[in-house]
Amino acid sequence: MRVGFPLNRFVLLIVLALPTTGISVAQVNEKARSKDSSRPNVLFIAVDDLRPQLGCYGDTVAHTPNIDRLAKIGIVFNRAYCQQAVCAPSRASVLTGRRPDATKVWDLKTHFRTALPHVVTLPQHFKQQGYDTRNVGKIYHDPKNAQDPISWSAPEIMAVTDEAGPKYVLTENLPTAGSWKAAATECVDVPDSAYVDGKVGNAAVELIEELKDTTFFLAVGFRRPHLPFTAPKRYWDLYDVDEIPLPAHDRAPENTPEIALHNSVELRGYTDIPDVGPMSSGKIRELRHGYYASVSYIDHQIGRLLDELERQNLLANTIIVLWSDHGYHLGELDLWSKTTNFELDTRVPLIIASPLFHHQHVHTDALVELVDLYPTLADLAGLPITDGLEGTSMAPLIANPNRTWKKAVFSQFPRPWMYQGEPEVMGYSVRTADYRYTEWISTNDKSVKAAELYHYNEGIETANLVDQATYSKKQAVLRRLLHDGWKKARPGNAGKSASSKKH
């Protein structure tokens, strides 16, 4: 299949690519025009609940040699943000290229096709452009009714959690009539394939072999480090429990409205966690150890995918993207898990890598959003960028990681969580290079129920500065940014490459 796209965009890309050396993004596109088989493959790796607690993000405890290896051949986005810090809304946003207010997916039940019945998803777009699109593991949200078969060239593999494989192996943790939730961690000396992600790794490796002669978009979704932190013992053994740091800021920020916080209900559902009240430092360390172990377990699976790409001589012509649906709290701010608008929940790891970029250890501090992935991948693969996308292609940024980019990025979260019917309040949040401003707006009368302003001089929220005189000017600017919305925060000229057709 021949890929057509407007000449003006092609020319623009060549210009943008000039400062880089070697094969540029533009040359990839040129190849795509001349020879279909040379269009790049896409390996799209989604990791559930992974915050940037990785070697390549500067974590000195994390043992993540494979993700670090990926980072070495790509670009690491130091400041990438999700649009809503919980699974289904974030994934719906990424995969449709629309923000939660467009998908109307703010909870874990709604399918994006309710509000957008004819939307062309990211993989579906690749499929329509001749790619063989496949899904192994959790890409969309994981119940059966959250799937989207039309996105894929073949039935999903292990996409539905209950059918995919076990969360636990110990008898004491096996599901009971009441709930599948048992202990929050499990450390048993089992092979990788004893848990679902090892099986997903196996299936993905097999699929790479199967797809090696096609042009593919392979989406591989890992479920850990989502709770429960169940990883084979050998990944726990990579860490000395005494070296696992306790949370540096374990108190809620000063003066923060209740509505911004939660009681860590997700974690408290596990049988070894008290329903209310504090946890022992031993349990906190165990949970943090389990998270690290789970991350290393996934890192190993990712390494197997990279090895297989290499073995099949596909690495040189494959674009690999690693992302997580949102960040995570591990006791910081006295919070566990996600579902807030805070930094640790909204900031995600994002790496886009390919030998095609000729990048070596490139990091960018540019503010980017997960909703940008759709136009970016389409752009990098030389596919048309369709109407209605609410993100911006990062291709120009990948070509020149130091260029100016978005002024701000946006996230939101509904309250109460979880709500029935419609959310009562939506917390809209804007993040700039140094600040975050959030307004909790009533769905009914649009009144502002609470507001927050944080200055990230310590990298985390320490005190809500809203309505303090010293920050009144700052607050006004941020308020303006929030209400102007994402469209006005886009990079000046470069944004056109992604959204010129929309206007």
Added chain:
Amino acid sequence: MHKCLIGLVSLLLCFQGVMAGGKNPNRPNIIFILVDDLGWADLATYGNSIHETPNIDRLAASGMTFTDAYASAPICSASRASLLTGKSPARLGFEFVTKPDDSDVPEGTLLRQPRYPRDLPLSEKTIAEQISPTYVCGYFGKWHLTQENDRYLGWGNMFGPFQQGFRVGAEHRGSHSYGYSPAEKGTFSNLASGTFPVDSVTELSIRFLEQHRDAPFMLYYSMYYVHAPVKTRSKWLYDKYREKLGSAASEELIHYAAFIETMDHYIGQLLQAVEQLKLGENTLIVFTSDNGGDPRFSKSESLRGGKWTLYEAGIRIPTIVCWKNVIKAGAISRIPINGYDWYPTIAELTGVPNLPKCTIDGQSIVPVLLGKGQSTTDKNRILYWHFPFYHPPVVNSKPQSAIRMGKYKAIYFYEEDRIELYDLDTDSAEQHDISRAEPAQASTMKKLLFDKLDLVHARMPVKN
């Protein structure tokens, strides 16, 4: 006896804080004392009231005694291969005693066992090969990992200790009955009361210590005792145990008891040399056995089975570890360990860089030795055994595999596709199979076992 051990464990827990602050272990010499076929209940320190083993008792009093130490196989060669490589016999494909290629296989069996293992491949990197860049490694005594030799138990010159990282050594049989001349067999020598025959394996080992006392060294002192044929030539020793055991005791039991004390005597000689050479403070001494006791001689009511079976008496073995001023004297550990753990343990202590963790089964027990106890992540550590062979003599054992995790132990019998489950906390004698009472646990244990075996590509018995 168990109560006594538990009491000591509680006492020990009080001392943990003190011990953890002990001396930083730094590249000690290693003396690995490997006894052949010594059963768990054969020593006074493990509760035996007949056998006199004063030297081992002293060793136990000066170091750490393991109540739940295991051999990684219920049979000689497999266990030895595992000790040297840190891998389980299943992973090595070396689950039985080395046999010549044309060996007979048991006839009329329901299942077909794998081919007999023969030589430990040179591609395996032994602990001696790992540490030999900085350690002088000496091997004395029984090897039993090759058939490329000119006599039973010979080392040969293709797959022997010298081909597997040991620089010094001698293939002597010492004073064991393997070396008796036809004239000596069935007779007593005229040894004075209280004296023992000279044992060249011990003498040469002591000479090795003298020669290499200044260099970091590893001595692998691999005794032929107390393996059958059990036949002492010390009349006074025979008489002593005939009296102790009473007139109803069989000849074999008397000779076995004499063998035990003889073994203890040689170990005493070696330990005396260690003391005289002032090596104690910088030497880790490991005393252990290659498998459980031979059920014909090693009698115990506290454990079930014996050599060639995966019940506890087949694999649970005495293990004592000493290191003056580092390991607390008189310590008792109930943490389960397996023979393949010595490889990473020695590697850690001797400073081997980049040990390939993922391709071995062993796990360093240095923290345990230092009194730090069991880490929380080891609570569900799995120990496993794989014996896909028939062994009709003595016990008529059939293909079986076993797994231990925490207090649970399961044994799987291939012919019957049947699993037995035991709670070792309450039933270390394995008298009450709880697989029916706890079917979910039985099925989990079976799954964990087969996950392991699958992971290491274990050779399986197949339908004939």
